[in-house]
Amino acid sequence: MTCLRSIFGLALVGSVLLTVQSARADELVAGSYPGQISIAAFVTAPPGKEKEFMATFAKFTQEVRAEPGCVNFDVHQNSKISNRFFVYENFKDQAAFDQHVSAAHTKNFVQFLNSSGGVLQFENWTMVTERRAP
Template identity: 40%
Template sequence: MFSLVVQMQVRPGKREEFLAGIAANAEASVRDEPGCLRFDVCSVEGEEDRFLLYELYTDAEAFEAHKRAPHFAQWRTIAATVLEGQVNTPGSLLVSHTTEENA
């Protein structure tokens, strides 16, 4: 499985706009893309404008399809105005332990 960890720094005063845009993108990704298995948005404690995303796809091709989706294009438009910086770290899921009802 293809995984992606994204660190995002949001411009001051743009937090709510960021959260609305990324929530819509995450929801549509899991709902509309068969290859998107997980899309988590996490805040960083003590840093109001810093966030981490964890995305999980069946494979790299599913991630490429994600980048072509209409909701991703909408997100990129929002991202251009709300993000100060972004670092993407792609990888592969090796081990996972979860209780989904707690997620």
């Protein structure tokens, strides 16, 4: 199994995708955010720990949604491999993403992943087109 070095400087294991709409999504989408930071994260939970991961993601999602620069945070579960998750996150800009990374709830989530045997793989993307409002 491949382990990637995370932005947090910790080797994590997993392939999880979570998606959570921000409470301020309409406000943030109304503008154009060149340079918006997008993250595609994959989390793999140890087999049998799916419910524990889902409960932790639910709490983490609410905390991330409350961040001022969070455009969205969405978590998905693989329909055929129940211990695999995909998380799609967008932040208004690099400063908002940096704030997310340094937040206590993010550090706590990473600690949970490390201690539970979860694996995290992610890629950073920069939005280059304007986003249409829903």
